[in-house]
Amino acid sequence: xxxxxIVDDSRLARDMVGSVIAxxxxxxxxxxxxxxxxxxxxxxxxxxxxxxxxxxMPGMDGLTLSAKLKELFPGLTIGILTANVxxxxxxxxxxxxxxxxxxxxxxxxxxxxxxxxxx
Numbered sequence: 001x002x003x004x005x006i007v008d009d010s011r012l013a014r015d016m017v018g019s020v021i022a023x024x025x026x027x028x029x030x031x032x033x034x035x036x037x038x039x040x041x042x043x044x045x046x047x048x049x050x051x052x053x054x055x056x057m058p059g060m061d062g063l064t065l066s067a068k069l070k071e072l073f074p075g076l077t078i079g080i081l082t083a084n085v086x087x088x089x090x091x092x093x094x095x096x097x098x099x100x101x102x103x104x105x106x107x108x109x110x111x112x113x114x115x116x117x118x119x
Contacts (some may be wrong), residue, residue, distance in 0.1 A: 002116070051076060053065055053079070
C-alpha cells in the first residue's frame with residue numbers, strides 16, 4: 001500500500017491536492033490532516049512515500065512538522081505548499097531537505113513533485 005500525506009488547514013486545499021493525486025495515482029492511499037498534531041496522530045503504521053505540507057497553519061507550522069516527519073521517516077520526500085514565496089522561507093525549506101511548491105495548486109505542480117519524489 002502506497003501512502004501519501006497531505007496536511008493543510010484549508011479543507012479546499014487538501015481536497016484539491018487529494019483529487020489531483022487520486023487522479024494520477026488511483027491506487028494510493030491518501031491520509032489528510034488539518035494540522036501537524038493531527039497528521040502525526042494519523043500516521044500510525046502507515047509509512048508515507050511523500051508528504052505535501054502547508055507552511056502557514058495554526059499551532060505547528062509546516063517547517064516544524066516537516067522536521068518531525070524527517071526524524072520519523074528520514075527518506076521521506078516532503079513538499080512545502082505555500083503562498084508565501086519569500087526566498088528566506090524557500091531556503092529554510094531546502095535546508096530541511098524539502099521541496100518548495102508555490103500556491104496556487106495545479107495538477108502540473110503536484111505531478112512534478114511526485115515525479116521528483118520518484119513516484
